[in-house]
Amino acid sequence: MNDPDFPRRIRDAGGRVTAARVAVLRCLAATEEPLTPDEVLERLAQTAGPVPDRVTIYRAIEWLAAHGLVRQLATVGRAARYEAVEDRETHAHFQCRGCGQTRCLPAPPPPLPPLPIGYVAERVELVIHGLCAACRAGERR
Amino acid sequence: MNDPDFPRRIRDAGGRVTAARVAVLRCLAATEEPLTPDEVLERLAQTAGPVPDRVTIYRAIEWLAAHGLVRQLATVGRAARYEAVEDRETHAHFQCRGCGQTRCLPAPPPPLPPLPIGYVAERVELVIHGLCAACRAGERR
DNA sequence: GGTCTTTTTGCCATTTTATTGCATTTTTAC
DNA sequence: GTAAAAATGCAATAAAATGGCAAAAAGACC
Numbered sequence: 131m132n133d134p135d136f137p138r139r140i141r142d143a144g145g146r147v148t149a150a151r152v153a154v155l156r157c158l159a160a161t162e163e164p165l166t167p168d169e170v171l172e173r174l175a176q177t178a179g180p181v182p183d184r185v186t187i188y189r190a191i192e193w194l195a196a197h198g199l200v201r202q203l204a205t206v207g208r209a210a211r212y213e214a215v216e217d218r219e220t221h222a223h224f225q226c227r228g229c230g231q232t233r234c235l236p237a238p239p240p241p242l243p244p245l246p247i248g249y250v251a252e253r254v255e256l257v258i259h260g261l262c263a264a265c266r267a268g269e270r271r
Numbered sequence: 272m273n274d275p276d277f278p279r280r281i282r283d284a285g286g287r288v289t290a291a292r293v294a295v296l297r298c299l300a301a302t303e304e305p306l307t308p309d310e311v312l313e314r315l316a317q318t319a320g321p322v323p324d325r326v327t328i329y330r331a332i333e334w335l336a337a338h339g340l341v342r343q344l345a346t347v348g349r350a351a352r353y354e355a356v357e358d359r360e361t362h363a364h365f366q367c368r369g370c371g372q373t374r375c376l377p378a379p380p381p382p383l384p385p386l387p388i389g390y391v392a393e394r395v396e397l398v399i400h401g402l403c404a405a406c407r408a409g410e411r412r
Numbered sequence: 413g414g415t416c417t418t419t420t421t422g423c424c425a426t427t428t429t430a431t432t433g434c435a436t437t438t439t440t441a442c
Numbered sequence: 443g444t445a446a447a448a449a450t451g452c453a454a455t456a457a458a459a460t461g462g463c464a465a466a467a468a469g470a471c472c
Contacts, residue, residue, distance in 0.1 A: 146419060146468050168458085183422050188459065190420095204345035204366065204398040208430070209458060222384050225345065227393070235384050240397055243363050243378030248404025252368070256381055257345040257396040263389025287439050287448060309429080324451050329430065331449095349459070350429060 134159070143197040150182040154190040158200055159214035163233045164223070166209035167191055204255055205232060222256035228265025275300070284338040291323040295331040299341055300355035304374045305364070307350035308332055345396055346373060363397035369406025 136155045137147045145151070157170050165173070167187050175181045182190070191212055194200035203211045203223055207230045222237035240256045277296045278288045286292070298311050306314070308328050316322045323331070332353055335341035344352045344364055348371045363378035381397045 148420065148468075150421075166458090185423080185460085186421055193420095202347050204347050204396075204400075206343050206345050206351070208351075210347070210349075224386065224390065224392075235386065237384030238382070240381040241379070242399065243376050243397070245365065245376065245399070245401070246404065248407060249365065249401060250407055251365075251399050251401040253400040255345075255398040255400065256384070257398060258383065258386070258392050259345075259394040259396065260386075260390060260392040263387065266389060266391055289439075289449060291450075307429090326431080326452080327450055334449095 139199060140194075143199060145193060145197065148190075149180070150186045150190045151194065153177070153179075153182065154187060155194055155199055155214060158212060159216065163231065164203050164211040164213040166207075166211055168209065170212075201253070203232065204257055206230075206259070207232075222258055224258045224260065224262070226262040226265050227259060228261050228268065231262060233262075280340060281335075284340060286334060286338065289331075290321070291327045291331045292335065294318075294320075294323065295328060296335055296340055296355060299353055300357065304372065305344050305352040305354040307348075307352055309350065311353075342394070344373065345398055347371075347400070348373075363399055365399045365401065365403070367403040367406050368400060369402050369409065372403060374403075 136152045136159070140147050140151050140155065153174055154170055157173050158165060161173075167184070170191070171181070171184055171187050174187075191200060195202055195212065199215055200212050201215055203213060205211050206225060206227070211232050213234070219236060220239040221234045222240075223232055224235050225232045235258070237256060240254055242251055242254055245251060277293045277300070281288050281292050281296065294315055295311055298314050299306060302314075308325070311332070312322070312325055312328050315328075332341060336343055336353065340356055341353050342356055344354060346352050347366060347368075352373055354375070360377060361380040362375045363381075364373055365376050366373050376399070378397060381395055383392055383395055386392060
């Protein structure tokens with residue numbers, strides 16, 4: 131498991147420890163599925179304490195992403211989705227074309243194809259497009 | 272190689288053959304890299320003939336995607352990106368975190384991880400996040 | 413704890429990307 | 443050529459994200 135001391139992780143990254151950053155990081159770390167900024171806001175709104183402004187959420191996520199505590203996923207939806215960076219095993223992302231939901235799946239790390247010269251790879255992401263159980267049941271067949 | 276008879280492919284998909292659909296499909300098929308709707312519009316604007324409205328481009332892409340002639344990629348950028356569906360060899364997508372550009376790379380098809388029951392996979396996409404040669408040179412090191 | 417400096421936040425306005433409604437035009441079948 | 447169905451253009455609207463700036467909070471120092 132990862133160190134759940136979010137304030138320390140933020141301080142170690144060289145930033146100020148603010149309520150918004152801690153709340154956003156905790157929210158993303160506590161969630162199974164990657165969330166959009168608005169989904170983070172919704173969840174924080176249901177928690178005790180003051181709710182940060184939407185713009186603050188965006189900026190907190192931006193800062194967390196720039197400092198490697200959170201990462202943005204490749205998605206087909208309109209809104210960006212983020213997940214906390216944990217050192218759990220590698221995983222892929224399933225994305226439902228029906229409801230747009232994204233969820234993590236355990237998966238071995240895929241092989242890295244050769245890149246053009248001068249290019250550097252920093253991360254490899256496997257995205258499985260398809261239909262989730264609920265959406266499949268909902269489609270007329 | 273693929274059949275370049277775009278009107279026929281559109282008719283075979285069960286739709287009307289319109290100038291906008293043919294132009295959008297041809298544009299995407301003629302381009303190395305996946306394009307955003309606005310990039311498609313830019314390119315069509317530089318071509319001879321009447322330029323379709325932006326909304327028409329959106330709707331043409333939507334129709335083409337719904338009928339399997341075009342597909343939307345998983346991206347981290349703000350705008351959606353599309354590529355023509357060709358039966359060329361499988362490929363991955365490289366996405367530069369500097370300039371946001373997306374390009375195709377030849378790559379073997381990645382293994383499909385097991386899915387939760389009830390889920391169906393329709394496509395697997397491999398996304399390599401990193402820096403392109405130009406952006407890497409631009410970053411201070 | 414009090415004071416100072418720097419960073420972050422909240423609010424408002426704005427931009428970018430995408431979607432909807434509806435009258436007009438185009439496509440296709442006959 | 444004509445009629446029915448579908449697609450388009452235009453204007454308005456929605457959704458997601460960003461920028462500017464004054465007020466507030468965090469951290470460093472005493």
